[in-house]
Amino acid sequence: MTIFHTYDAVIVGAGGAGLRAAIEAIDGGVSTAVISKLYPTRSHTGAAQGGMCAALGNVEADSPEWHAFDTVKGGDYLVDQPAAQLMCEGAVEAVYELEHWGMPFDRTPDGLINQRRFGGHTRNHGEAPVKRACYAADRTGHMILQTLYQQCVKRNVRFFNEFYVLDQLMVDGACAGVVAYELATGELHVFRAKAVLYATGGFGRMFKVSSNAHTLTGDGPAVLFRRGLPLEDMEFFQFHPTGVYKMGILLSEAVRGEGGILVNSEGERFMERYAPTVKDLAPRDVVSRAIYQEIKEGRGVGPYRDATYLDVRHLPRDVIEEKLPDVTEFARVYLGVEPTREPVPVQPTAHYAMGGIPTDADGRVVLGPEETPVPGLYAAGECACVSVHGANRLGTNSLLDIVVFGRHGGGHMAGFARDAHPPALPEQPDGFVSDMVSGLLGRPEGHNAAAIRSELQGDMYDLAFVVRSEESLRKMQGILEGLRERYDRVYVQDQGKVFNTELMEVVELGFLLDCADSLVAAALAREESRGGHYREDHPLRDDDNWLKHSLTYREEDGSIRLEYKPVKMGTYVPMERKY
Amino acid sequence: MESDNLGDVLETSELRRAGASGNVVLTLRIRRYNPELRGEESWWDEFAIEIDPDDRLLDALHQVKWYHDGTLALRRSCAHGVCGSDAMMINGRNALACKVIVKDVAPKVTVEPIRGLPVLKDLIVDMEPFFQGYEAVLPYLINDEGEPGRERLQSPEERARFDDTTKCILCAACTTSCPIFWGDEEYVGPAAIVNAHRFIYDSRDRGARERLQILSERTGVFRCRTTFNCTEACPRGIEVTKAIQDVKRTILFERF
Numbered sequence: 001m002t003i004f005h006t007y008d009a010v011i012v013g014a015g016g017a018g019l020r021a022a023i024e025a026i027d028g029g030v031s032t033a034v035i036s037k038l039y040p041t042r043s044h045t046g047a048a049q050g051g052m053c054a055a056l057g058n059v060e061a062d063s064p065e066w067h068a069f070d071t072v073k074g075g076d077y078l079v080d081q082p083a084a085q086l087m088c089e090g091a092v093e094a095v096y097e098l099e100h101w102g103m104p105f106d107r108t109p110d111g112l113i114n115q116r117r118f119g120g121h122t123r124n125h126g127e128a129p130v131k132r133a134c135y136a137a138d139r140t141g142h143m144i145l146q147t148l149y150q151q152c153v154k155r156n157v158r159f160f161n162e163f164y165v166l167d168q169l170m171v172d173g174a175c176a177g178v179v180a181y182e183l184a185t186g187e188l189h190v191f192r193a194k195a196v197l198y199a200t201g202g203f204g205r206m207f208k209v210s211s212n213a214h215t216l217t218g219d220g221p222a223v224l225f226r227r228g229l230p231l232e233d234m235e236f237f238q239f240h241p242t243g244v245y246k247m248g249i250l251l252s253e254a255v256r257g258e259g260g261i262l263v264n265s266e267g268e269r270f271m272e273r274y275a276p277t278v279k280d281l282a283p284r285d286v287v288s289r290a291i292y293q294e295i296k297e298g299r300g301v302g303p304y305r306d307a308t309y310l311d312v313r314h315l316p317r318d319v320i321e322e323k324l325p326d327v328t329e330f331a332r333v334y335l336g337v338e339p340t341r342e343p344v345p346v347q348p349t350a351h352y353a354m355g356g357i358p359t360d361a362d363g364r365v366v367l368g369p370e371e372t373p374v375p376g377l378y379a380a381g382e383c384a385c386v387s388v389h390g391a392n393r394l395g396t397n398s399l400l401d402i403v404v405f406g407r408h409g410g411g412h413m414a415g416f417a418r419d420a421h422p423p424a425l426p427e428q429p430d431g432f433v434s435d436m437v438s439g440l441l442g443r444p445e446g447h448n449a450a451a452i453r454s455e456l457q458g459d460m461y462d463l464a465f466v467v468r469s470e471e472s473l474r475k476m477q478g479i480l481e482g483l484r485e486r487y488d489r490v491y492v493q494d495q496g497k498v499f500n501t502e503l504m505e506v507v508e509l510g511f512l513l514d515c516a517d518s519l520v521a522a523a524l525a526r527e528e529s530r531g532g533h534y535r536e537d538h539p540l541r542d543d544d545n546w547l548k549h550s551l552t553y554r555e556e557d558g559s560i561r562l563e564y565k566p567v568k569m570g571t572y573v574p575m576e577r578k579y
Numbered sequence: 580m581e582s583d584n585l586g587d588v589l590e591t592s593e594l595r596r597a598g599a600s601g602n603v604v605l606t607l608r609i610r611r612y613n614p615e616l617r618g619e620e621s622w623w624d625e626f627a628i629e630i631d632p633d634d635r636l637l638d639a640l641h642q643v644k645w646y647h648d649g650t651l652a653l654r655r656s657c658a659h660g661v662c663g664s665d666a667m668m669i670n671g672r673n674a675l676a677c678k679v680i681v682k683d684v685a686p687k688v689t690v691e692p693i694r695g696l697p698v699l700k701d702l703i704v705d706m707e708p709f710f711q712g713y714e715a716v717l718p719y720l721i722n723d724e725g726e727p728g729r730e731r732l733q734s735p736e737e738r739a740r741f742d743d744t745t746k747c748i749l750c751a752a753c754t755t756s757c758p759i760f761w762g763d764e765e766y767v768g769p770a771a772i773v774n775a776h777r778f779i780y781d782s783r784d785r786g787a788r789e790r791l792q793i794l795s796e797r798t799g800v801f802r803c804r805t806t807f808n809c810t811e812a813c814p815r816g817i818e819v820t821k822a823i824q825d826v827k828r829t830i831l832f833e834r835f
Contacts (some may be wrong), residue, residue, distance in 0.1 A: 039706065041749050042654075042662040099730040102720030102783065104738060104745050111732035136745070142661060143745060150719035184699065213656040249659045330659060333678060336633075450645030493649030496615040499700040502649040 002188045002430045007033045007158075008417035010178060010193040011410070012165045012220060015043035016141070016399065017381025018199035019148035020406030021363075021413070025197075026155045028414025033191065035160045035180055037215065037504070040149050044201055044213045045402065048141025049326065050254030051133030052098075052399035053121055054091035058112040059131040064088045066124060067132065071397060072572045074120040074283045075354075075390020076531035076541065078233070078549070081570030083361045083386045087397075090404045095134050098403065103147040104136050106323075116323075117257040120283035120394040126579070129257075129281045133396045138252050138326045144399055163189065164504055165219065166433045168196065168227050168377075169426055175376030176423040179433045183504060186497025188430045188437075194420040195413040197378035198224070198357060199406065203515040204237075205508075207350035208461035211243055211250035215508070220383040221356050222511035225518060229374070230367065230551040230563070232385040233355035234515070235523035235533045238393055239466045241287035243349025244334050245307045251327045251346060253395040256280040258319050260312040262291070263343065264299035270308075275579035282579040285392040285532045288348040292466045302345050309343035348466050354393055354532060355522075356385040358551065363409020368551070369565035376416060376423070380409040387549065390567075391531020440506055446491030449506045452483050456509075456516060464520055469537045473524040480517055487513055518552040521560040526550065543574050602629040603685045605639055610691040612698045613650065621698070624648070632682035637665055639681055640690070653702040660814055663750030666693050667702055673752040673812040693755035695764070709751045712767040716775035716793055721786030737782040744777040744822050746815040753809035753819045759802045766802045767794070769809035769819045776822040779829065787829075795830045803827070 009025045011018045014036035025032040036043070055062040067088040072079045099105060099113065106114040115131040123130040136143040152159075162183040169176040169190075177192040203218030204210040221231050241262070242251040256262070261280050264270050274290040275282035282290075291308050300306050312320055320328055320340055331337045331344045357379040358366050364373040381402045388401055459479050463472040487510060494502040528542035529535050551563040605628055612621040626643045637658055644651045653676070655665040660678040667676050668691040670684060679688075696704040747770060754760050754768035775794055779787045794800045800823055809819035 038656055038662075038664070039710075039749075042656045042664050044657065044662070046748070047657050047659070047661050096726075096729055100720075100726045102778070102781065104741070104781070105730070107733055107735045107738045109735065111734045111737075113730050137742075139661075139746070142748070146745075146747075153714055154719040213662065214658055215656045247659075326661070333680070334633075334635075334659070448646070450641075496613070496650065498613070498615050499652045499703050501652050501654075502644065 002190055004190050004192065005033065006192045006422065007031045008193065009195045009197070009413050010035060010191050011197045011199060012178060013043070013199035013201060013383070014038070014040035014159065015199060015201055015381060016045035016144055016148060016402035017406035018197070019152055020403050021197050021199060021380055021410030022157050023148065023151050023155065024407050024410030025414045026157055028411060028418070030414045030417040033158045033160060035163045035165055035178070035191065037162060037164045037183070037219070039161050040152070040159060041145060043145060044216055046142045046145040047211070047213065047250065048399055049138040049250060049252035050257065051116060051118060051135035051140050051396045052095065052144065053118060053132045053396040054095040054134055054400065055088070055132060056092055056095065056113060056115065056134065058108060059115045060123065062123070062130055062132055064091065066122065066130070067091065069125050069572060070121050071388065071394055072390070073126070073577060074394040075392055076577060077543070077547065077572070077574040078236070078387065078390030078530060078567055080387050080568040081572060082568055084388045085570065086361055087388050087400060087404045091400050094400065094403045098144060098147055101147050101151050103143055105134055106136055116254060117281060118395045119253045119256065119281045119287070121396070122278065126277070129278055133254070133257065135254065137322070138254050138324050141399060144403070164507065165223065166436065166507065168223050169429050170227060171424055171426055173374065174423065175374065176425055177429070179430050181433065181437065181504070183499055183501070186500060188433055190425065190429045192423065192425055194417040194423060195376040195378060197363065197380060197409050197413055198383055199379070199381045200383045202353040202382040203512060204350040204353070206456060206460050206512045206516045207465065208457040209243060209246070209248040209347065210350040211240060211248050212350065217508035217511045218515035219508065219511050220379065222514040224357055225514050225554050228554065229365065230358060230553050231355060231518045232358035232551055233387060233522070233549050234518040234552055235526050235550060236354035236391045236531055237350060237519065238284055238352040238354060238532045239288045239348040240284055240351035241291055241348050242310050242346040244330060245302060245345035245347055247334055248349035249330050249334060250349065250351065251310060251330060251344065252324070253284070255310060255312060255324055255327055258323055259315050260310055262287070263309045263311050264294045265301045265305070266299055270294050270299070278579045283392055283394060286579060288466050289534060291348055307345040307347045310346045311343040312339050313341065313343065350465070352393055352398060353382055354385070354387070354389040354391065356383045359384045359386055361386060361408060362412040363405055364412065369563065371565070376420065378409045378413050380405045391533060436507070437503070440490070440492050440503060441495055443489065443491055446489045447486040449490050449509050452486050452490065453509050453512070455479070456483055456512060460516060464523060467534050467536050468523055469535060470524065473520055476520050477524065480513065480520060484513060514554070517560055521562065522550045522552050525562050547574065603632045603681065604628070605630050605681055605685045606687040607639060607643060608687065608689045609651070609701070611701050613700055616650070630681055632685060634681050635677050636669065636679040636681060636684060636688065637677040640676055652700040661748060663748035666750040666752040666755070667691065668693055673756045675750060675752070675814045678814050693751060695755045695761040696751070706751065708764060709754060709768070709770065712754070712771040713749065713774055715767055716771045716790055717786055718774045718778065720778060720781070720784055721789070722783055724785065731783050733782055741777050741780040743817050744773045746817050747773050747777070748815060750814060752812040752814055756808040756812035758806060758808065759804060763802065765798045767798055769823060772800055772823050772826055773817060773819055776826055779826065791826070791830050794826055800827045800830065
């Protein structure tokens with residue numbers, strides 16, 4: 001029995017972007033529901049560690065303009081500059097707002113919010129690293145998530161926890177609501193809504209080594225992709241240089257911000273060669289490629305020489321214990337390494353999707369090169385592409401992105417919902433999801449989903465990771481076709497309605513396959529190297545041909561169509577990216 | 580850097596991580612409950628799997644679910660101890676499955692749902708009563724003195740006063756290890772008190788009086804019998820019992 005609900009605004013996802021949007025929507029006076037497949041405090045915002053940048057200038061002189069420059073340069077000039085400017089100017093207020101809501105930032109001796117260095121954040125357009133990241137030990141994301149959730153509890157926000165949104169409802173090209181699957185009961189729920197905001201996070205789980213939670217499967221982007229909406233800049237995925245060896249668990253860039261260094265098998269601080277000015281605090285794409293190069297040239301460490309060391313042994317004990325307690329514990333628990341005495345083996349880990357659902361700076365989902373807004377449809381955070389991160393996101397700018405654009409999106413949707421009429425629902429609004437679920441449950445036998453997922457992750461890691469080529473990407477496309485065929489005959493053993501987590505994992509695998517199709521198609525087409533997208537057969541950036549955003553579409557016949565739109569430029573003219 | 584020194588370290592670390600010993604066999608004894616399949620009776624299942632001893636118990640549970648029995652239900656997300664989804668009773672003690680390493684429990688491990696909350700399916704319990712306890716203590720900053728144009732000032736010492744309790748990830752490992760909570764579901768439980776503590780001792784907060792009033796009631800801190808189960812269970816290393824004692828002391832000895 002499908003259950004029907006009506007709200008002015010529905011927010012899908014309860015991480016930082018979703019919760020910040022919910023606060024804004026509620027405060028904007030519209031009836032609001034937050035639908036999340038997890039309890040909100042389980043969201044992956046809570047795993048962010050190092051900080052949130054804002055040019056407060058509490059410790060060193062700084063300016064939002066320097067922050068914006070770093071963001072544009074860090075993004076290898078694929079950043080839409082007006083959006084980056086908006087974000088960096090809004091950063092200061094965003095940090096103060098969180099502080100007023102109780103966020104327990106670390107403090108200076110004078111009682112101000114303390115700040116630390118982070119990769120790619122510099123003084124005066126690249127002169128030297130600057131202390132810009134506001135932080136709470138190395139659990140800044142946890143504190144932001146908790147603070148935003150607390151504010152939602154205070155406002156009595158209506159949550160639908162452990163509900164999976166599986167379809168977007170559209171009528172005459174405008175948003176009409178969503179359809180969700182309730183994990184506890186297996187029932188379908190139709191949420192009629194004037195406005196819907198997606199804040200479902202990333203899709204790093206398509207790669208074998210990832211810092212992402214198991215649940216980061218690209219649900220929001222895939223739901224819209226299946227409805228014919230485009231995904232932007234999907235080829236740009238960030239590989240964070242310092243994941244726990246083999247497991248991919250994030251070891252924050254704050255480790256290097258506090259003075260940690262990367263060393264190879266010869267004990268050499270190799271980043272001095274790749275980025276003479278900022279060294280270990282170069283942006284993540286630069287550092288990950290440097291690690292790849294060191295390993296390729298035989299200077300890797302570990303049993304298979306496929307890692308490098310992150311070394312903090314020279315740091316004062318209190319810095320390690322007080323400013324980096326969590327990452328220190330990760331090394332102890334998961335590697336059996338004592339960081340105060342031993343270097344920690346690390347390798348690049350799939351971390352962050354720069355691409356996603358195309359939006360404008362108000363969070364409105366936009367279509368095509370003309371950027372036509374879809375009435376009532378919004379996205380914010382990692383699942384969205386504003387684009388403030390361009391081809392490579394700077395560390396800390398994701399926490400900033402979610403609070404700034406969560407707020408903008410939530411505010412705009414509240415305004416829209418106040419004026420809009422309640423939408424009509426399409427006929428049989430739950431038909432698509434109902435067919436999907438009964439199709440998956442109806443097979444007496446079939447392929448094992450875990451095997452498909454494991455091959456997807458392993459092959460994406462081998463063929464579409466830090467270094468790519470036409471050959472590797474074509475091979476991956478072929479593999480994806482085969483995986484898709486098997487997925488179409490996948491078997492779900494659990495036929496129940498109560499907490500059928502197997503069924504939802506299989507649905508999530510389908511979302512991952514869609515995102516991988518999009519990523520690989522866009523990566524194959526882009527014959528240049530820029531930010532997180534490195535093609536060894538086209539190793540240079542090519543502004544003449546490729547200073548543009550990609551859009552991928554799923555066509556009726558299942559193929560992928562590509563389209564491009566210009567980057568919104570501004571003050572900063574593309575120049576060679578040196579650190 | 581002294582490369583000799585690094586070489587020594589490299590050798591010992593490599594030996595440790597080389598996985599030279601190969602996979603081990605782990606037997607998981609799991610308490611099952613599935614009202615759709617078997618009604619109200621719970622039962623035990625055993626699965627023997629081969630696994631890398633350096634993997635997590637969560638990886639072992641995934642292996643069971645993905646390759647042996649798809650109906651096994653559990654919650655998990657981040658897989659590295661920060662989201663709080665996979666609290667379970669492991670060999671009789673509450674822990675996060677993603678923070679237990681296989682070699683520390685092999686060759687055999689017993690896994691059950693956390694106690695004191697209604698089991699819904701296998702390792703999944705009803706979290707609503709837990710979150711109701713959390714919400715009861717007003718878990719948000721209360722201060723209507725007006726906001727300055729920039730941050731409120733707070734000294735490092737004032738910030739340190741409540742640092743420990745900010746680490747809470749609401750996994751419920753503490754609350755569901757508490758014998759008082761097992762016997763009295765009205766008791767708000769350790770996690771709720773931890774989250775009250777986080778605000779009561781925050782120099783910026785003005786809601787301590789209200790929270791202390793709530794916690795001095797019959798369902799509050801004085802139900803605690805100081806068994807330290809909660810402190811032992813906390814995967815974040817929070818001194819939960821100490822936090823509860825702090826609150827008790829404030830109620831008893833300070834005017835509020």
